[in-house]
Amino acid sequence: MSAGIRRAIVERSWCAHVGHIGSSLSIADILAALYGATLRSNGEDDPDRDRFILSKGHAALALYAALKEAGQLSEEDLNTYCSDGTDLSGHPEHALGPVEFSTGSLGHGLPVGAGVALGARLRGSPSRVFVLMSDAECNEGSVWEAAMFAAHHRLANLVAIVDANGQQALGRTSEVLDLEPLSKRWEAFGWGAREVDGHDPVALAGELEELDAGADRPHAFIARTTFGKGVSYMEGELQWHYWPMSDEQYGQAVRELDAAGGHGR
DSSP states (O other): OOHHHHHHHHHHHHTTOOHEEEEEEEEHHHHHHIIIIOOOOOTTTOOTTOEEEEESSHHHHHHHHHHHTTTTTTTHHHHTSSSSSSSOSOOOTTTTOOOOSSSOOOTTHHHHHHHHHHHHHHTTOOOOOOEEEEEEGGGSSHHHHHHHHHHHHTOOOOEEEEEEEEEETTTTTHOOOOOSSHHHHHHHHOOOOEEEETTTTHHHHHHHTTTOOOOOSOOEEEEEOOOTTTTTTTTTGGGGTTTTOOHHHHHHHHHHHHTTTTOOO
């Protein structure tokens, strides 16, 4: 699933001639763990389904690719990404059925997730809420307001996964606003926190499976990742937050992913 997600990210971003490629590639393995093993659902009409919120909405293409790999989105629909009249825009929109919430304005996903988690508890639902955020998003004050709210209400059915790739639009997160050690900060706000390898989907799925929804606090996973993971010339390079690929760069990216087993076919 990870390989298929990466291949689709590269292919669709090239066809649409859009950026945010590095941000999408860094979360491919996290989404594979979630959609391949973790999220429980009997369909969009199941009130007790797990909810997933992609708070770093600029990585929407990775989510669309994961939905396709999970059988919740057709390849025909995926191929409309960023074309006229599509529901698959550059940020997730809930007009697309499998997308729970429209996101993209950073700092909103966790507050929404906390409210949804509290609502599930109030109606006695086993539903869990997973929010995938960026590390730079943790610069937003609304994130920490939501963190305090969730800890106060002991929302053990809420899971925040921080894509800690160390980069943001204007540079390294450590240089723009250093929040390390992130796990200690989340613990100080009353969360159970642990560091994980964001590129080991099997291990991550195992960690998520072991979560105790009856615990007395919400859960935070600091997933250490590499920006642009899987494409050598993108890894750790800030410009791939914005730039689209040339035909030559696309060809190289495809060759590298295919050599690594990323054809996804």
